[in-house]
Structure formats: C-alpha cells, structure tokens
Amino acid sequence: MTGTSTGGTSRGKRMKIVCIGGGPAGLYLGLLMKKLNPSNDVTVVERNKPYDTFGWGVVFSDATMENMARWDSETCKEIRESFSHWDDIDLLFKGRCIRSGGHGFVGIGRKKLLNILQARCERLGVKLVFECEVSSDEDYSDADLIIASDGINSRIREKYAATFKPDIVVRPNRFIWLGTRKLYDAFTFDFQRTQHGWFQAHIYKFDKETTTFIVECPEHVWLAHGLDKADQDQSIAFCEKLFADNLQGAKLMTNARHLRGSAWLNFQRVVCEQWWLKNRNGSHVVLMGDAVHTAHFAIGSGTKLAIEDAIELVRQFKIHGDKPENIPDVLAQYQEARRIETLRLQNAAWNAMEWFEVCGDRYCDQLEPEQFMYSMLTRSQRISHENLRLRDKGWLEGYEKWFAAHTPLERAPSLGAPPPMFTPFKLRSVTLKNRVVVSPMAQYSAVDGIPGDYHLVHLGARAMGGAGMVVAEMTCPSPEARITPGCPGLWNDEQMQAWKRIVDWVHGNSDAKIAVQIGHSGAKGSTRRAWDGIDKPLPESGGEPNWPIVSASPQQYLEGESQLSHAMTRDEMDRVRDEFVAATRRAVRAGFDWLELHCAHGYLLSSFISPLTNRRDDEYGGTLQSRLRYPLEVFRAVRAAWPDHLPMSVRISAHDWVEGGITPADAVEVAKAFKAAGADLIDCSSGQVSKKEKITFGRMFQTPFADRIRQEAGIATIAVGAISEADHVNSIIAAGRADLCAVARPHLANPAWTLTEAAKIGFTEVNWPQQYRPAKVQMQSNFAREKAMAAPPVPEKV
Ligand SMILES: Cc1cc2nc3c(=O)[nH]c(=O)nc-3n(C[C@H](O)[C@H](O)[C@H](O)COP(=O)(O)OP(=O)(O)OC[C@H]3O[C@@H](n4cnc5c(N)ncnc54)[C@H](O)[C@@H]3O)c2cc1C
Numbered sequence: 001m002t003g004t005s006t007g008g009t010s011r012g013k014r015m016k017i018v019c020i021g022g023g024p025a026g027l028y029l030g031l032l033m034k035k036l037n038p039s040n041d042v043t044v045v046e047r048n049k050p051y052d053t054f055g056w057g058v059v060f061s062d063a064t065m066e067n068m069a070r071w072d073s074e075t076c077k078e079i080r081e082s083f084s085h086w087d088d089i090d091l092l093f094k095g096r097c098i099r100s101g102g103h104g105f106v107g108i109g110r111k112k113l114l115n116i117l118q119a120r121c122e123r124l125g126v127k128l129v130f131e132c133e134v135s136s137d138e139d140y141s142d143a144d145l146i147i148a149s150d151g152i153n154s155r156i157r158e159k160y161a162a163t164f165k166p167d168i169v170v171r172p173n174r175f176i177w178l179g180t181r182k183l184y185d186a187f188t189f190d191f192q193r194t195q196h197g198w199f200q201a202h203i204y205k206f207d208k209e210t211t212t213f214i215v216e217c218p219e220h221v222w223l224a225h226g227l228d229k230a231d232q233d234q235s236i237a238f239c240e241k242l243f244a245d246n247l248q249g250a251k252l253m254t255n256a257r258h259l260r261g262s263a264w265l266n267f268q269r270v271v272c273e274q275w276w277l278k279n280r281n282g283s284h285v286v287l288m289g290d291a292v293h294t295a296h297f298a299i300g301s302g303t304k305l306a307i308e309d310a311i312e313l314v315r316q317f318k319i320h321g322d323k324p325e326n327i328p329d330v331l332a333q334y335q336e337a338r339r340i341e342t343l344r345l346q347n348a349a350w351n352a353m354e355w356f357e358v359c360g361d362r363y364c365d366q367l368e369p370e371q372f373m374y375s376m377l378t379r380s381q382r383i384s385h386e387n388l389r390l391r392d393k394g395w396l397e398g399y400e401k402w403f404a405a406h407t408p409l410e411r412a413p414s415l416g417a418p419p420p421m422f423t424p425f426k427l428r429s430v431t432l433k434n435r436v437v438v439s440p441m442a443q444y445s446a447v448d449g450i451p452g453d454y455h456l457v458h459l460g461a462r463a464m465g466g467a468g469m470v471v472a473e474m475t476c477p478s479p480e481a482r483i484t485p486g487c488p489g490l491w492n493d494e495q496m497q498a499w500k501r502i503v504d505w506v507h508g509n510s511d512a513k514i515a516v517q518i519g520h521s522g523a524k525g526s527t528r529r530a531w532d533g534i535d536k537p538l539p540e541s542g543g544e545p546n547w548p549i550v551s552a553s554p555q556q557y558l559e560g561e562s563q564l565s566h567a568m569t570r571d572e573m574d575r576v577r578d579e580f581v582a583a584t585r586r587a588v589r590a591g592f593d594w595l596e597l598h599c600a601h602g603y604l605l606s607s608f609i610s611p612l613t614n615r616r617d618d619e620y621g622g623t624l625q626s627r628l629r630y631p632l633e634v635f636r637a638v639r640a641a642w643p644d645h646l647p648m649s650v651r652i653s654a655h656d657w658v659e660g661g662i663t664p665a666d667a668v669e670v671a672k673a674f675k676a677a678g679a680d681l682i683d684c685s686s687g688q689v690s691k692k693e694k695i696t697f698g699r700m701f702q703t704p705f706a707d708r709i710r711q712e713a714g715i716a717t718i719a720v721g722a723i724s725e726a727d728h729v730n731s732i733i734a735a736g737r738a739d740l741c742a743v744a745r746p747h748l749a750n751p752a753w754t755l756t757e758a759a760k761i762g763f764t765e766v767n768w769p770q771q772y773r774p775a776k777v778q779m780q781s782n783f784a785r786e787k788a789m790a791a792p793p794v795p796e797k798v
C-alpha cells in the first residue's frame with residue numbers, strides 16, 4: 001500500500017474515527033479500519049456494558065462468512081468455531097412435523113459475536129468505551145469520520161432526519177424475542193392456533209446450551225389475548241402454555257428486562273434516502289447497519305447487512321486511500337454500492353415478512369401442511385422450485401408427487417410425478433393438459449372485425465407451442481366496442497365462421513384448448529392500432545372516423561387528448577348486455593372451450609368497478625356493491641348463454657395502483673361477487689385504469705393478487721405479469737399462489753415457449769406436434785449440454 005494521491009492506504013496519515021454504537025456494524029467497521037491502517041485512531045462508544053445485550057442468536061449464510069473470511073480471517077475463524085450449523089428446516093403444523101434439508105444456516109449468539117468482535121478490536125488497538133450514552137455526534141469535534149452505528153432507533157439519524165430522509169414503516173405484527181435451553185437440531189417453525197388466531201414461533205439453536213425462540217402474531221390476535229396488558233413474565237407464561245407440546249417442559253427466558261412494558265415489539269422497516277453528511281464541526285457522519293436500513297428477522301439478514309456495510313466502506317477507503325480529504329468520495333461510493341444491494345435484500349425480506357404477517361388469515365387454515373411448507377419455504381420469492389430441488393431433491397420430489405396426486409393426472413406411478421407446471425387442471429368439463437395459458441394479446445389485425453389468416457397462423461402457432469390453453473385477444477360484441485378498427489368481433493356470423501375456422505384448426509392440430517375473451521373497450525375505444533399511437537384517438541382525417549364512446553361516467557382516458565366518453569344510459573346498458581349475450585352465443589357456435597369476460601384495464605365493465613372511473617349517483621355507482629351491479633348483470637346474462645359444462649373466467653384489474661382506486665383488498669370482494677354469480681376463475685391482472693397509476697414492476701409482480709384472491713375468496717385464479725420461465729410457473733403453481741399462469745410477451749417472442757421451457761428444465765414428457773418432433777431431442781440435448789457446462793448454481797438463503 002502507498003500513500004500517494006492515486007489511492008491506496010496512506011500509512012502514517014491518521015484519521016480519527018468514532019463509531020457511535022458498538023453493535024456488529026460499529027465493531028466490525030472499527031476493527032477493519034484499524035487493520036487497514038494501524039495509525040488510524042478508532043474509538044467505539046457503546047452505552048451498554050460489554051456483556052450486556054438484548055436478543056439471543058443471529059443467523060448467517062455461508063456467503064456472508066466467505067466475505068468475512070476475505071476481510072479478517074481471524075474473527076471469521078473464531079466465529080466459525082462458535083457456530084451452530086444446521087441444514088434442516090422443520091415445520092410443526094396441525095400436528096405434523098415436515099422436514100426439508102439443504103438450507104445451510106449458521107447461528108451464533110449475539111453476545112458471543114459481539115465479544116469476539118470486541119476482543120479483536122482490543123487486540124488491534126481500537127478504543128472501546130462502554131457504558132457511555134452518546135447524546136450528539138458534535139461531542140466529537142475533532143473526528144474526521146463519525147459512524148452512526150447506533151441501531152434501529154438511531155438518535156443521529158433522527159437528529160439529521162431532514163437530510164437523511166428516513167422512511168420508517170411500522171409493521172402490524174407483534175413479536176417477542178425469547179430464548180430456551182431446549183435444543184433443536186433444525187431451524188424450526190411452529191404454528192399454533194388459538195381461539196383468536198394463529199401464532200408462530202421461529203426457533204433456532206445458536207450454541208451448545210441455548211435456542212432463540214421468537215414468537216410472533218398479528219396485532220389483532222395479540223390484543224384479543226390481552227397481551228398488551230401483560231408484563232414480560234405473563235407473556236412468557238402465555239407462550240410456554242401455547243407451545244407446551246413443543247417445549248416439553250422447557251422454560252422460555254427473556255434477556256430484555258431493560259425494556260419497559262410488555263417487550264412485544266413491532267418491526268420497523270427503515271430506508272434512508274441519504275446516508276451521510278458533514279456536520280457543523282466539519283466531521284463527516286455516515287449511517288451504517290440498522291441505523292440506515294433494516295431487514296425483517298424472517299429473512300435473518302440484519303447482521304449480514306451491518307457487516308457488509310462495514311466491509312464496503314473499508315473497501316472504498318482501500319480504493320480511494322484512507323485520508324480525510326477522500327472521505328466525501330468514499331462515502332458517496334459507499335452509499336451508491338450499498339443502496340442497491342440493500343434494497344434487493346429488503347425487498348426479499350419484505351415478501352418474507354408479509355408472508356408471516358398474513359399467514360394466519362391467508363394460508364394456515366387454507367393450505368394442507370405439505371403445501372403450507374412449500375409456500376413458507378418460497379415466501380421471499382427468491383427461492384424457486386429448482387432452487388428447492390438443489391437443496392433437497394428428495395423432499396421436492398416427494399412434494400411434486402403429493403401435488404400431482406391432487407390433480408386429475410392419469411399416469412403410472414412408476415413414471416414419477418411431473419413438475420407442477422405440467423400437471424393437468426380441470427374446470428367443469430374442460431381439462432387443460434398443463435398450467436400454461438397464452439395470455440390474450442390484441443393484434444389489431446382484423447378487418448371489419450373478422451379474424452383472418454394472420455390470426456389462424458398466430459393462434460395456431462401458439463396452440464402448437466405446448467401451452468394448455470390459448471386465449472384469443474379481446475373480441476368485441478359490436479363495432480363500437482372495439483378498441484381500434486383492427487380489433488376482432490363476434491357481432492355477425494361471418495366473424496363467427498372465421499373464428500370457427502381457427503378454433504377447428506386448433507382442435508384438429510393440437511391438444512391445446514382455446515378460449516375467447518369478450519370485452520367492450522368503453523372509454524378506451526375508437527383509438528389507433530398500438531403501433532400508430534397506443535390509446536390515441538383515430539386521426540381526424542383519413543381512415544375510419546372516430547365513433548362515440550361510452551363508459552360508466554364521462555371520462556377522458558388521455559387527458560386533453562382522448563375523446564370524452566358519455567355515461568351509459570339504461571337503454572344503452574340493455575343493448576350492450578344483449579350484444580354480449582349475442583356474441584357469447586356465436587362463441588358457442590364457433591366451438592370455443594372457455595369464455596373469459598374482460599372486466600379489467602379500464603375498459604367498459606372495468607370502468608364501472610373502479611371508483612376512479614365510476615362517479616355515477618344512480619344504483620350503478622357509489623359502493624363497490626353498486627359499482628359491481630352492471631358488470632355482474634352482464635356476467636349473469638353471458639353465463640346463462642354459455643353452456644353449463646364449459647368454464648367461464650373473469651379478468652379483473654386487482655389493483656389500480658392509484659390512491660383512491662381499487663386495492664387488492666377490494667379485488668377480493670370483486671372476486672367473491674363474481675364467484676357468487678357463477679364465475680369459475682379470476683384472471684388477476686392489474687392497472688391500465690388510470691394514467692396516474694404508479695406500478696411497482698418486478699418479476700411475477702401481479703402474482704400476490706392471484707394468491708390473495710385464491711385464498712381469501714376461495715376461487716381458482718390465473719397469475720399473469722412478468723412470468724417468464726418454467727421456474728416461475730412451477731413455484732407459483734406448487735405454492736398454490738394460482739391455478740394457472742398466463743404468459744403474454746414471452747409468447748410473442750417464442751410461440752413454442754412452453755416446449756422450450758420444458759426442454760430447459762429437462763422435462764421430456766411433453767408432446768411436440770408430430771411434424772416438429774425431430775427438433776425435440778436436439779433442443780433437449782442442447783440445453784442439457786449448456787447446463788452441464790454452466791457453473792453449479794449456489795442455493796440462495798431463505
Ligand atoms: C427478533 C430479532 C431477530 C433477529 N434475528 C437476526 C438474525 O437471525 N440474523 C441477523 O443477521 N440479524 C437478526 N436481527 C437483526 C440484527 O439484530 C440487527 O440487524 C443487527 O444487530 C444490526 O447491527 P447494528 O450494529 O447496525 O445495530 P445494533 O446491533 O442494534 O447495535 C447498535 C448498538 O448501538 C448502541 N447504541 C444505540 N444508541 C447509542 C447511543 N446513543 N450511545 C451509545 N450507544 C448506543 C446500542 O446499545 C447497540 O449496542 C434480528 C433482530 C431482531 C429484533
């Protein structure tokens with residue numbers, strides 16, 4: 001290392017560093033900075049005594065340990081020697097114990113960890129000051145750098161809240177962090193039902209004598225049991241009784257006597273916009289660890305994040321040189337590097353946390369233990385089906401068998417079970433061969449509403465591509481119901497015959513089913529084909545003229561641009577309902593297997609459901625129940641015209657993504673209403689109701705809506721949106737988050753998406769069209785070769 005201005009460590013140049021808070025972040029940063037340059041003057045100030053700390057054990061993953069080994073092998077070695085290591089996860093649920101392996105955790109007592117770090121700090125010459133409560137960063141006027149590692153309730157973060165802009169969300173569950181002397185050989189989750197709701201315990205051994213025992217429940221369950229009035233001893237007695245079968249006489253213990261009141265906490269999720277500043281003394285102050293971000297214990301990564309923050313800061317000093325003048329650059333780089341990594345982890349932790357928040361109401365009573373276990377293991381949505389296979393092949397294969405046995409699959413048991421994606425699904429008299437649906441996609445290529453050769457080739461190719469069902473694009477019951485002049489219809493027999501040709505072709509040349517999606521564009525009609533300006537009204541001159549548009553209430557979809565729709569009169573409502581029915585009758589004659597009613601995306605029926613677009617003051621506006629009245633009327637009329645033995649689904653926007661619009665909780669009520677009217681399945685899309693929407697995109701981003709509706713409304717669902725690989729489909733179906741997965745854009749890129757994905761995961765028992773079979777084996781062996789050459793995947797932490 002040199003002390004030149006080009007970077008590197010500047011031996012001899014002294015930096016004065018003060019860490020406020022001697023948790024994992026402060027201590028690890030302190031020892032690494034001293035190690036980087038022994039002439040650095042490093043002090044860690046901690047309000048507690050050296051052996052006085054809250055909590056019991058913390059868990060790490062193997063990856064964190066490797067990182068620590070690179071930066072300070074001594075502490076890593078000591079920590080490793082003190083570890084409890086385990087691979088298995090046990091679920092205790094409804095009188096069963098289900099075990100799955102390969103999860104690779106290590107646990108260590110928090111006290112032990114801190115003592116190792118403290119001792120290492122002392123050996124390296126870091127000054128440790130205990131029993132000193134710091135009131136302000138400005139007490140250290142000569143410090144170059146002040147590390148605010150003062151934990152989740154950081155005083156320093158609060159002091160500079162205007163700059164750091166913390167966003168703190170207090171979560172609804174209550175938890176108490178206890179310990180016990182009973183030792184467990186697996187990370188154990190124990191779920192117990194009471195008369196007021198479910199409790200869960202997260203249990204893991206962290207040394208030879210002690211186990212962490214965190215008990216958690218929703219606020220309403222906690223209140224119903226009067227735990228808000230219970231002191232620590234009463235809370236412990238309550239938990240001992242609740243988990244008596246598990247504890248078998250062992251006692252629960254607290255070491256949080258310093259907390260006043262009940263010691264049941266709410267988790268606070270902390271995110272900060274800015275991580276550092278320069279204070280009035282000219283010292284730089286930087287947030288680290290829980291002070292700047294928190295990750296819920298459901299994912300067990302808070303300590304990992306704190307340690308990795310420290311590592312990153314030191315890495316930046318190593319790159320830029322540890323001189324006071326480099327501090328601003330170092331801090332800027334530190335924030336940039338850590339912000340993204342932290343958000344990624346916080347997102348995963350958020351999913352896992354939410355799972356535990358809702359599991360009592362959403363999963364515990366609904367799912368059987370096997371599926372409950374799968375849902376729990378994949379709760380963060382970072383662990384996928386194939387990842388579970390890597391961890392514990394035997395358990396996953398057992399689960400696949402269990403899952404397949406709950407489907408109408410007919411095959412010899414000796415063949416083993418197919419992955420969940422390739423199990424059949426039956427609704428009314430229709431059985432889909434697998435769980436993949438080609439999502440409806442407008443092609444804007446019909447002439448006078450008649451689907452032509454283009455549609456035959458487009459839909460035919462996708463029917464040959466392996467999906468269980470192809471849903472044709474939104475098809476309109478009248479010319480005015482079209483989105484664009486290129487949209488197909490079913491308002492005359494010529495269109496019906498054209499559809500029949502396609503349906504017959506699909507039935508004659510594939511084993512896929514084909515569905516029609518009937519919808520009316522409402523205020524989003526009379527617009528250009530997507531490639532000429534999506535949602536824009538037809539041009540004033542040339543081509544087809546604009547036609548008048550209707551919706552629940554007067555509306556202009558693109559402000560200042562779209563035509564203004566008018567509110568439907570009752571006469572118009574009658575006419576449109578009858579047109580839906582007539583289109584349905586033609587769909588029957590065309591031979592479709594399935595009918596989907598389009599009530600999503602701001603189109604006519606959706607415009608009645610959303611309060612953003614329905615401002616009527618008659619019986620079709622107002623409460624959700626009233627807003628649903630007309631869509632339900634149309635649904636019932638269509639259902640009556642659609643054969644009893646054929647299924648009917650409804651596509652909804654389960655979230656408007658706009659304040660004051662439809663929420664996922666409303667969507668559950670919408671689903672219940674359609675279910676009561678005879679719907680078999682809800683296709684859970686979202687958005688496109690208002691241009692003000694702010695959507696949080698991400699892989700499988702709408703799947704939580706399908707999951708929630710499936711469990712809470714008790715109806716089959718389709719998940720759709722950014723589902724792009726077999727692993728996604730398998731995880732969604734296996735966890736019971738949906739019954740089918742609709743895949744749209746990937747099918748534009750590759751009509752044979754399902755066949756390709758099957759080959760990718762090595763599932764060979766899919767039928768290819770006989771004309772294409774020579775390509776099957778070649779594709780399978782190409783993917784197998786690619787997989788063999790790729791580095792072995794590393795399982796991610798739960
Ligand atoms: C129930 C529960 C279970 C958890 N399980 C895990 C797990 O399994 N794995 C995991 O990695 N993480 C876990 N965590 C999170 C983990 O404990 C924290 O993320 C981690 O300790 C953060 O380290 P830190 O150094 O930033 O903060 P802390 O560990 O909170 O340390 C902050 C320190 O600053 C001190 N301090 C605060 N203010 C002052 C002041 N004004 N003056 C002087 N000293 C001050 C405090 O006394 C404390 O020692 C869990 C947390 C909870 C609540």
Ligand SMILES: Cc1cc2nc3c(=O)[nH]c(=O)nc-3n(C[C@H](O)[C@H](O)[C@H](O)COP(=O)(O)O)c2cc1C
Nearest residue numbers: 439440441442473474685720721722723743744745
């Ligand atoms: C070109 C295109 C046209 C679409 N047309 C329709 C449609 O007619 N009806 C409908 O309900 N959704 C339609 N959608 C939405 C898709 O069905 C699907 O919900 C959306 O694209 C998200 O899925 P994906 O991430 O797999 O693409 C369309 C999407 C695309 C890309």
